[in-house]
Amino acid sequence: MEWYLPVIWAGLIGTAVAMYVILDGFDLGIGVLFPFARKEEERDVMMNSVAPFWDGNETWLVLGGGGLWVAFPQAYAVIMPALYLPVIGMLLALVLRGVSFEFRWVAKPSHRMWDIAFAGGSIVAAFLQGVILGGLIQGVAVVDGQYAGGAFDWLTPFAVFTGLAVVAGYGLLGATWLVMRTAGPTQDLGRQYAPVLLALVLGAMVVISLWTPLTVERIATRWFSLPNFFFLWPVPFAAAGVGYLVWHWLRAGREGLPFVGSILLFLLGYAGLVISTVPYLVPPHLTFWDTAAAPASQIFLLIGTVFLLPLVLGYTVFVYWVFRGKVSPGEGYH
Amino acid sequence: MEFDPVLLARIQFAFTISFHIIFPAFTIGLSAFIAVLLLLWRMTENDKFQRIARFWTKIFAVSFAMGVVSGIVLSYQFGTNWSRFSEFSGNVIGPLIGYEVLTAFYLEATFLGILLFGWNRFPPWLVTLSAVLVALGTATSAFWILSANSWMQTPAGHEIRDGIAYPLDWLQIVFNPSFPYRLAHMVNAAYLTTAVVVLAVGARYLIAGRHAEEARTMLRMAVGMIAVAAPLQLVIGDMHGLNTLEHQPAKVAAMEGHWDGNEPGDLVLFAIPDEEARTNRYEIAVPHLGSLILTHSLEGTYPGITDFPEEEWPPILNVFFSFRVMVGIGLLLIAVGLCGLYLWWRGRLFTSRWFLWSSSYMWPLGFIAILAGWFVTEQGRQPWLVYGLLRTADGISPVPGASVASTLALFVFIYGIVFSMGIYYINRLINAGPKEAPDEWPAGVPNRPLSAAEEAAREATGRPKGEGPGRAFGEQEG
Numbered sequence: 001m002e003w004y005l006p007v008i009w010a011g012l013i014g015t016a017v018a019m020y021v022i023l024d025g026f027d028l029g030i031g032v033l034f035p036f037a038r039k040e041e042e043r044d045v046m047m048n049s050v051a052p053f054w055d056g057n058e059t060w061l062v063l064g065g066g067g068l069w070v071a072f073p074q075a076y077a078v079i080m081p082a083l084y085l086p087v088i089g090m091l092l093a094l095v096l097r098g099v100s101f102e103f104r105w106v107a108k109p110s111h112r113m114w115d116i117a118f119a120g121g122s123i124v125a126a127f128l129q130g131v132i133l134g135g136l137i138q139g140v141a142v143v144d145g146q147y148a149g150g151a152f153d154w155l156t157p158f159a160v161f162t163g164l165a166v167v168a169g170y171g172l173l174g175a176t177w178l179v180m181r182t183a184g185p186t187q188d189l190g191r192q193y194a195p196v197l198l199a200l201v202l203g204a205m206v207v208i209s210l211w212t213p214l215t216v217e218r219i220a221t222r223w224f225s226l227p228n229f230f231f232l233w234p235v236p237f238a239a240a241g242v243g244y245l246v247w248h249w250l251r252a253g254r255e256g257l258p259f260v261g262s263i264l265l266f267l268l269g270y271a272g273l274v275i276s277t278v279p280y281l282v283p284p285h286l287t288f289w290d291t292a293a294a295p296a297s298q299i300f301l302l303i304g305t306v307f308l309l310p311l312v313l314g315y316t317v318f319v320y321w322v323f324r325g326k327v328s329p330g331e332g333y334h
Numbered sequence: 335m336e337f338d339p340v341l342l343a344r345i346q347f348a349f350t351i352s353f354h355i356i357f358p359a360f361t362i363g364l365s366a367f368i369a370v371l372l373l374l375w376r377m378t379e380n381d382k383f384q385r386i387a388r389f390w391t392k393i394f395a396v397s398f399a400m401g402v403v404s405g406i407v408l409s410y411q412f413g414t415n416w417s418r419f420s421e422f423s424g425n426v427i428g429p430l431i432g433y434e435v436l437t438a439f440y441l442e443a444t445f446l447g448i449l450l451f452g453w454n455r456f457p458p459w460l461v462t463l464s465a466v467l468v469a470l471g472t473a474t475s476a477f478w479i480l481s482a483n484s485w486m487q488t489p490a491g492h493e494i495r496d497g498i499a500y501p502l503d504w505l506q507i508v509f510n511p512s513f514p515y516r517l518a519h520m521v522n523a524a525y526l527t528t529a530v531v532v533l534a535v536g537a538r539y540l541i542a543g544r545h546a547e548e549a550r551t552m553l554r555m556a557v558g559m560i561a562v563a564a565p566l567q568l569v570i571g572d573m574h575g576l577n578t579l580e581h582q583p584a585k586v587a588a589m590e591g592h593w594d595g596n597e598p599g600d601l602v603l604f605a606i607p608d609e610e611a612r613t614n615r616y617e618i619a620v621p622h623l624g625s626l627i628l629t630h631s632l633e634g635t636y637p638g639i640t641d642f643p644e645e646e647w648p649p650i651l652n653v654f655f656s657f658r659v660m661v662g663i664g665l666l667l668i669a670v671g672l673c674g675l676y677l678w679w680r681g682r683l684f685t686s687r688w689f690l691w692s693s694s695y696m697w698p699l700g701f702i703a704i705l706a707g708w709f710v711t712e713q714g715r716q717p718w719l720v721y722g723l724l725r726t727a728d729g730i731s732p733v734p735g736a737s738v739a740s741t742l743a744l745f746v747f748i749y750g751i752v753f754s755m756g757i758y759y760i761n762r763l764i765n766a767g768p769k770e771a772p773d774e775w776p777a778g779v780p781n782r783p784l785s786a787a788e789e790a791a792r793e794a795t796g797r798p799k800g801e802g803p804g805r806a807f808g809e810q811e812g
Contacts, residue, residue: 052447055402059439062409063432069412070432073424080413080420081731087414088741091407092748098403099752102396106759147417151737294425296501301429308436315444322448322455 005298006288009071010281012305016067018270020060021129022173022263027054029174031097031122032167033193034115041329042186043115049181049327051101056316058094070301074145074291075281081147082140083132083154090128097121123167130166134159137212137277142285158211165204169266172197176259179250183326187255194250194258202243205269209236212276218284219276232275239268337735340727343415346742348712350407352705353749357401359704362476362521363528364394365442365469367555368449372462386548387465388453389768390532393760395450400756402443404749415738419719419729426492426499426507427482434478442471476521484513486720487711488581494723511581515574516711522567523707526667527700529559533670534697535764537690548768550684557674557683564667571664572627578714579628582721583637584646585714588653590624591617595638599624604658607650612640648716656709663703670696 027050037043069076080087100118104111135154142148175197178190213220223232246261279287292298368387375383409431412420420428445464452461491506492499501507536552539545579586587595591602591614601623605614625634639647670693677683684690715721719729 052451055399056440056443056447058402058406059435059443062406062439063435065409065413066428066431066435069409069420069424070428073421073428076413076424077417077421077731080410081417081733084414084731084733084737085741087410088744091410092744094406095403095748095752098406099399099756102399103755103759106392106396106763107755145421147732151734293428294500297425297429300501300504301432304429304433304436312436312440315440319444319447323451 002295002298003289005295005302006071006292008302009067009292009298010279010288012309013064013067013071014274016060016064018267020057020064021270022266023053023057023060025170025266026050026173026177026259027057028097028122028126029170029172029177031119031174032126032171033174033178033189034119034122036193037186037189039185042189045182045184045186045327045329046178047101047104047118049178049186052319052323054098054101056319058098061094071293071298072281072288072291073293075286078140078142078145078147078282078286078291079136082149083135085151086128086131086135086154090125090132093121093125093128095121097125122170126167126170127163130163131155131159133166133273134162136283137162137273138216139283140285142282145286158215161204161211162208165201165208168197168200168204169269172201172262173259173266176246176250176262180256180259181327184329191250195247198243198246198250198262201265202240205239205272209272216276216284222276235268235272235275239265239272242268337739339733339735339738340730342735342738342742343730343733344726346738346745347411347415349742350404350411350745350749352708353753354401354404354408355704355708356701357397357404358472358475359520359524359527359701360531361394361398361401362472362524363526364390364397365465365472366525367528367532368394369462369465369469370555372458372465376458376462382547382551385768386551389548389763391449391465392763395446396756396760396763398442398446400753403752413731414733415731416719416729417731419724421498422724422729423486423499423720426489426501427485429501430478430482430485430508434475434482438471438475438478442468442475445471473521476524477517480517480520481508481510481513484516485510487516487715488512489720489723499720499723512574512577515570515577518570519567519574519707520704522563522570523700523704525559526563526567527704529556529563530667530670530700531697532556533560533674533693534695537693538764539767540684541687541690541694545767553674553683554678557671557678560667561671561675564664564671567664568668571661576628578711579636582714584639584642585648585653585711586628587637587639587642588648588650588714589657589710590628591650591654592624592636592638593640595635595641597638598622598633598635599628599638601627605654607654609647609650646717648714653710653714656706656713660703660706660710663699663706667699667703 030046030050034043034046037046065076068079096117097119098121100114100121104114104118107114131154134156138154138156138158140147140149141153172194175190175194178186179194182190213223222228242261242264246258246265249257249261277283279289281288281291368390371383371387371390375381375387445467448456448464449461449468452464485507488511489499490510491501491503493502494500532552533556536549536556539549540553575586575589578589587593590599591605591607592599593612593614598621600617600619600621602614602617602619605617605619607613608615622632625636626632628634628636639650673689674683674693677686677689717725717727719726
């Protein structure tokens with residue numbers, strides 16, 4: 001019954017997660033790059049470049065998690081206990097780096113502790129988000145619709161690798177954001193680290209593209225069986241092409257395009273993961289349809305979403321537009 | 335070592351949500367206060383309102399950040415700690431949380447950016463509008479989250495199939511029986527709590543002889559608000575109590591320390607309830623007043639604790655004492671409001687040292703009352719997670735006790751640091767005080783609001799002081 005509702009909701013949650021990964025990705029990435037800034041003024045500018053946006057960005061995380069609960073309560077009820085420790089760890093890391101935005105300013109001049117909390121919290125949160133991703137791709141033990149594994153099932157070399165890959169990926173978004181939104185030493189910092197991070201991200205994408213089909217048969221079948229292969233082979237080539245363009249734009253001194261290209265790269269990587277796992281929400285056991293909420297519940301929130309999400313997107317765009325342009329040193333309300 | 339996962343999950347959730355609720359309660363009230371100040375500023379063109387608003391906006395930003403980060407934690411803890419509850423109730427209260435995110439979170443997060451960072455980029459009306467939208471967002475958030483909580487207290491509009499709740503009537507679900515009372519009680523509590531903080535800060539400045547103009551305005555606005563909101567809270571609380579008696583009589587019996595349902599209830603002012611002997615020790619009570627309040631008759635009866643089987647009892651002692659703490663503070667605040675009004679009328683509000691001195695220490699009272707009130711309603715719901723439908727013990731996640739215990743230790747450690755530093759920094763902002771009014775207006779400045787905008791622009795762009803009116807922020811006096 002109403003087979004399309006779960007598909008719509010999977011699309012919506014997928015969109016929320018993609019929005020989150022890109023938007024909070026660049027502001028977490030600023031935290032990843034924070035230790036590499038040399039001067040206090042540089043750190044001020046870096047932080048100010050994302051300060052008006054960060055809590056709006058993190059709201060997508062609430063929408064992703066909340067949306068999962070609303071639309072797929074069973075998946076939510078399996079994934080959260082299965083990934084209990086990395087999820088809680090990520091949330092605590094987000095607490096530390098989130099309050100640093102305010103505390104760092106109020107604490108001045110003795111704010112060293114919040115520099116460390118911001119950088120450490122951002123790096124740990126990024127890493128654990130990658131671990132959560134890796135843990136999900138690998139699959140979760142489910143018996144009778146309940147999580148049936150141990151506390152550390154997620155802790156594997158693959159999950160650690162995806163964790164590091166996400167740190168590098170967010171770092172790339174952060175670096176290209178600095179190139180686009182700032183000038184002077186922070187822009188140079190972005191220019192300096194973006195190519196390194198780009199190389200790491202592309203390398204990680206290659207490794208994950210080989211690692212997953214080699215260890216998970218379902219993923220190998222998805223990509224290499226016919227006729228799927230005919231439709232899917234452009235995805236990795238597109239990623240390679242975009243990777244080259246980002247490198248080229250960075251070298252050519254372009255300011256906005258490397259950031260756009262990094263977002264595209266993320267979206268392609270994301271698309272690859274979606275292709276690998278659809279239609280599973282909790283691979284390899286539970287699909288969209290297995291875990292869907294009652295149609296009445298999905299419809300009730302869908303009606304609101306149809307009207308509210310465009311509004312949300314509208315004022316998100318509005319706020320990015322009004323804060324456009326280069327961030328100058330000393331800007332802020334403090 | 336053996337851990338009781340149910341107890342640990344409860345302690346962890348109680349810990350994180352208790353820390354969390356302090357900040358939304360404050361930001362609901364503070365955002366409304368800031369919006370009112372900015373509206374007054376636009377209407378009167380009196381700059382003091384803008385200075386007060388910008389001062390409180392800094393405190394708002396710190397509190398809001400703590401509310402946001404501790405709130406994100408909660409949206410995931412339903413799943414990490416209460417996965418069976420999430421599955422049971424996801425169809426019904428999941429959408430309410432979804433609406434909270436869509437209608438409130440984005441609104442407040444987005445427009446807070448403009449309120450904080452927009453002073454030198456936008457016309458004053460847009461910043462004022464942003465403040466109004468942030469206040470609207472925080473109140474809307476309260477609407478949805480209290481609706482979801484109320485459904486757990488007084489579930490309605492659903493049916494249970496195969497051990498899972500399914501929605502039947504959304505209006506009944508959203509506007510379930512206890513929701514209107516809980517919403518009014520909590521939102522009013524937030525406004526009252528904030529007014530008490532504003533009162534304390536204003537009093538502190540007057541005692542120290544600093545920021546006199548701003549402090550007087552704060553004091554007047556706070557006293558006015560307390561004088562209205564505190565008595566109103568008593569009325570709302572009474573109606574809420576009657577509603578609870580109808581739907582959750584065991585909770586009311588525990589609140590009242592009322593054991594025997596065959597006797598009319600006394601109003602127990604103080605006692606130590608003894609669960610084993612099933613009676614109150616050291617009781618001081620007004621005979622029959624409990625019945626008069628709850629049944630509007632001196633001889634009226636209502637269920638006592640012993641009318642319920644013992645496995646249905648909430649934790650009596652906690653509910654009983656929390657209730658008294660809440661009501662005690664409520665009564666004290668009514669007295670503060672009336673005293674303040676009287677002094678204001680006699681023209682002594684700003685000079686009565688005893689009133690200013692005692693007010694300056696009252697800032698935590700509202701928060702304590704809010705926490706006590708939530709202890710009453712949440713512990714009073716036990717042993718149920720969803721009243722009458724799902725027991726707390728049946729709602730937890732299949733997570734080992736050791737995982738919950740270790741993350742609990744982490745929560746205590748990190749929240750301990752973050753929140754004590756947060757309060758320290760808020761205190762520091764309060765010590766710094768509002769930006770001083772300009773001593774004199776230089777020639778060529780046509781009118782005050784425009785100068786204020788220029789001043790804001792200069793402050794924000796970090797140009798050195800001395801280039802016009804006002805002093806740079808950060809310069810403290812005293």
